[in-house]
Amino acid sequence: MDSTYDYVIVGAGSAGAVVAARLSEDPDVRVCLLEAGGPPPPSELVPAAVASLQNDPATDWMYNGDPGGVGKGLIGGQMMVPRGKMLGGSSGLNYMAYVRGHPGDFDSWAAGGADGWSYQEVLPYFLKAEGFVNSPELHADPDVHGHDGPVGVSVRQPILPASAQFVEAAGATGMKQGDYNGRDRLSPEGVASLFQTTTKDGRRSSTFHAYLEPAMDRENLTVVTGAHVERVVLEADGEVVRATGVACRTEHGTPETVAAGTEVVLCAGAIGSPHLLLLSGVGPREELSAAGVACVVDLPDVGRHLKDHLHTPLMFAADGIGETMTEVAMSLGPDALRAPAGPLPADPADDDDLPEPLAAAKAEAERRIAEWFTTGRGLASSSLYDAVAFFSTGLGDEHTHDGQIGFLATGYTPPIWEGVFRLPAAAFFEDPESFLDPTRGQVVVLPNPVQPHSEGSVRLASADPQVPPRIELNYFDDPHDVAVMVAVMRRALEIAKAWPGGGLGEAVIPPHLAQAHGHVAGAEPSDALLEDLARHYALTVYHETSTCRIGDVVDPRLRVHGIDALRVADASVMPNVVSGNTNAAAIMIGEKAAELIATDHGVHLHEVVG
Numbered sequence: 001m002d003s004t005y006d007y008v009i010v011g012a013g014s015a016g017a018v019v020a021a022r023l024s025e026d027p028d029v030r031v032c033l034l035e036a037g038g039p040p041p042p043s044e045l046v047p048a049a050v051a052s053l054q055n056d057p058a059t060d061w062m063y064n065g066d067p068g069g070v071g072k073g074l075i076g077g078q079m080m081v082p083r084g085k086m087l088g089g090s091s092g093l094n095y096m097a098y099v100r101g102h103p104g105d106f107d108s109w110a111a112g113g114a115d116g117w118s119y120q121e122v123l124p125y126f127l128k129a130e131g132f133v134n135s136p137e138l139h140a141d142p143d144v145h146g147h148d149g150p151v152g153v154s155v156r157q158p159i160l161p162a163s164a165q166f167v168e169a170a171g172a173t174g175m176k177q178g179d180y181n182g183r184d185r186l187s188p189e190g191v192a193s194l195f196q197t198t199t200k201d202g203r204r205s206s207t208f209h210a211y212l213e214p215a216m217d218r219e220n221l222t223v224v225t226g227a228h229v230e231r232v233v234l235e236a237d238g239e240v241v242r243a244t245g246v247a248c249r250t251e252h253g254t255p256e257t258v259a260a261g262t263e264v265v266l267c268a269g270a271i272g273s274p275h276l277l278l279l280s281g282v283g284p285r286e287e288l289s290a291a292g293v294a295c296v297v298d299l300p301d302v303g304r305h306l307k308d309h310l311h312t313p314l315m316f317a318a319d320g321i322g323e324t325m326t327e328v329a330m331s332l333g334p335d336a337l338r339a340p341a342g343p344l345p346a347d348p349a350d351d352d353d354l355p356e357p358l359a360a361a362k363a364e365a366e367r368r369i370a371e372w373f374t375t376g377r378g379l380a381s382s383s384l385y386d387a388v389a390f391f392s393t394g395l396g397d398e399h400t401h402d403g404q405i406g407f408l409a410t411g412y413t414p415p416i417w418e419g420v421f422r423l424p425a426a427a428f429f430e431d432p433e434s435f436l437d438p439t440r441g442q443v444v445v446l447p448n449p450v451q452p453h454s455e456g457s458v459r460l461a462s463a464d465p466q467v468p469p470r471i472e473l474n475y476f477d478d479p480h481d482v483a484v485m486v487a488v489m490r491r492a493l494e495i496a497k498a499w500p501g502g503g504l505g506e507a508v509i510p511p512h513l514a515q516a517h518g519h520v521a522g523a524e525p526s527d528a529l530l531e532d533l534a535r536h537y538a539l540t541v542y543h544e545t546s547t548c549r550i551g552d553v554v555d556p557r558l559r560v561h562g563i564d565a566l567r568v569a570d571a572s573v574m575p576n577v578v579s580g581n582t583n584a585a586a587i588m589i590g591e592k593a594a595e596l597i598a599t600d601h602g603v604h605l606h607e608v609v610g
C-alpha cells in the first residue's frame with residue numbers, strides 16, 4: 001500500500017464514497033479510501049433481497065445497543081444496530097427509501113449555529129447527487145429534483161396495488177397526495193406518497209454503484225477494502241495537534257500506517273466515526289482514561305447526543321392485498337426457493353428429476369428473475385417498504401412534521417421476524433404459522449415518530465479497536481417521545497380503518513398484551529396498550545445520527561475542534577436527526593463536504609454548486 005496521499009478517507013459509505021469520488025475528480029489530488037468491508041455481494045443489487053444482507057458479518061457490523069425504555073419483548077432484549085460493511089456502506093444495506101427531510105430540519109440546524117446548512121443552502125447538494133426518473137404515480141414537484149446526478153431515484157415498477165391503497169387511505173384521513181421531497185412536505189395537513197427509492201432500472205443505487213464504480217479506474221484514487229482503521233495518527237507540536245494519517249489493519253491483519261499530506265476525513269458513520277475519535281484520544285477525558293486511552297483533546301460531546309428513529313409494527317392479515325412471501329421468494333429466482341426454507345433441493349445439482357410442480361415453480365422463478373434482470377421490473381424491484389406518509393401530531397416541533405408512517409407490502413416470515421428483527425413470533429402472534437403462512441397476504445403499517453427528544457450515546461468499551469463500542473440508544477428517555485409514538489400509532493390505525501374497500505381489519509395485538517390490558521377483539525386499543533406495544537416491540541429504523549454533531553465536535557466546515565487536518569463527514573455530524581430516512585442527507589453531507597474541502601485546499605471539482 002502506497003503510504004502517502006493528500007487525502008485519506010475512512011469509510012466508503014453513503015458519505016465517504018461521495019467524498020472520495022468527488023475529490024479524485026481532480027487528477028492532481030491523490031486520494032486513498034479505506035474501507036473495512038469488501039465489494040458488495042450480487043444480492044445487494046436486488047432490492048427485494050434486502051433483509052438477507054442484514055445479520056451477516058460479511059456485510060453488516062452487527063452492533064447491538066441497549067434500547068433503554070423499549071425492547072422489553074425483543075429476543076435477547078438488545079436492539080440490533082446494523083451498519084453496512086462494504087463498498088457503499090449502509091447505502092448497500094438499506095431499504096432504499098429516498099427521503100431528504102423537511103426543509104425546517106435544515107433551517108433549524110442553521111438556526112442552531114450550523115452556518116451554511118439551511119434548506120436553501122443544502123438543496124443544491126441534494127440536486128447534484130440526484131438522478132431522478134419521474135413517473136406519473138409520484139406526483140413529483142418538478143422544481144426540486146435533479147436529473148443528472150449519479151444516484152438513481154425512481155419508483156418501483158410495476159406499482160404494487162397495496163401501496164397505492166395505502167396512499168389513498170392516508171388521503172382519506174386528510175393528507176395530500178404529493179411529493180414529500182418537494183413543496184408538499186410543507187403541507188400542514190401532511191403528505192402521502194409511494195416511496196421514491198434509490199434505485200435505477202429496478203436495481204439498488206448505492207453510493208458504490210453511483211459514485212465509486214465509475215471512478216475506480218482513476219489513477220489518483222486508491223480504494224482499499226478489508227482495511228480496518230484503528231485510530232487517527234495525531235501529532236502534537238506545542239499547542240497544535242495535527243492529524244497526519246491513520247493506523248489500520250489490512251485484510252490479512254497486518255498493521256499499516258497510511259499518511260495523509262493534507263487531511264484525514266472520517267466517514268465511518270454515526271457509530272464508527274465517534275468510535276475512531278475515542279480510540280484516538282479525542283473525546284471526554286474521564287471516559288478515555290477509564291478505558292486506558294490517553295486523552296489528546298478533551299471533547300466532551302464525542303459520541304453523545306445519539307439520535308435514532310423507532311417504529312412500532314402494526315400487522316394486518318390482508319389476503320388479496322399484501323404480497324405473499326411465496327410470490328416474493330418466487331420473484332427472487334430459484335435460489336430463494338431452496339431448502340431449508342424453500343421446496344427446491346439445497347444443491348442445484350439435485351434438480352434433475354424434480355416433480356412437475358417443483359419444476360414449474362423453478363421455471364417461473366427463473367423467468368421472473370430474468371425479467372427483472374433485463375427490464376428492471378417485477379416484485380424484486382423494491383424492498384417492499386413501499387409507501388409513506390408524513391404529518392404533524394401537534395405535540396411540538398412545529399418546524400417540521402414529527403410523524404412518519406411507513407408501509408411494508410408483505411408480512412415476512414418467522415425466520416426473518418426472529419432472526420433479523422428479534423421479534424418472537426410465538427409471543428407476538430396467537431398462531432404464527434397460520435398468520436405468517438407464506439401463501440397468505442399480510443401488510444405492516446409502521447408508525448414512526450421522527451423528531452425524538454431522547455438522546456443516547458456511543459462510548460468506548462475498550463481501548464482495543466476490535467471491541468465494539470458501547471451503544472446506549474436510550475429510547476423513550478424523554479416522555480415526549482412516548483406521547484408522540486402513541487399519537488402516530490393512532491393515526492396509523494385511522495389509515496388502516498380508511499383502507500379502500502372497508503378497512504384493513506384489526507391490527508395484531510400480541511395475546512399477552514391483550515390480556516394484561518383487558519383488551520378484547522374489536523375494541524379500540526387504549527393508549528396504555530399502544531404504549532406497551534411500543535415498549536415491547538418497537539424497532540430501530542436504523543437512523544443513527546448526531547454523535548459528532550456540528551457545533552459540539554466539528555465546526556460548520558466539518559473540522560474537528562482542536563485538531564488540524566481532520567474532518568468528519570457522515571451522518572454523525574447532523575446537528576439533529578432529519579424528520580425522515582437518513583441516507584439522502586448523508587449523501588448530501590458527502591457532496592457538501594467535498595466542496596468545503598475543495599474550497600479550502602484548491603481542489604478542482606467538475607462542478608461546484610454551493
Ligand SMILES: Cc1cc2nc3c(=O)[nH]c(=O)nc-3n(C[C@H](O)[C@H](O)[C@H](O)COP(=O)(O)OP(=O)(O)OC[C@H]3O[C@@H](n4cnc5c(N)ncnc54)[C@H](O)[C@@H]3O)c2cc1C
Nearest residue numbers: 011013014015089090094095096097229269272571581583
Ligand atoms: C438496515 C438499514 C436500513 C436502512 N434503511 C434506510 C432507508 O430505507 N432509507 C434511508 O434513507 N436510510 C436508511 N438507512 C439509514 C442510512 O442508510 C444511513 O443513515 C446512511 O447510510 C449513513 O451513511 P454514513 O455515510 O453516515 O455511514 P455508512 O453508510 O454506514 O458508512 C460508513 C462506512 O464506514 C466503514 N467503516 C466504519 N468503521 C470503519 C473502520 N474503523 N475502518 C474502515 N472502515 C470503517 C463502514 O464499513 C461503512 O462502509 C438504513 C440503514 C440500515 C443499516
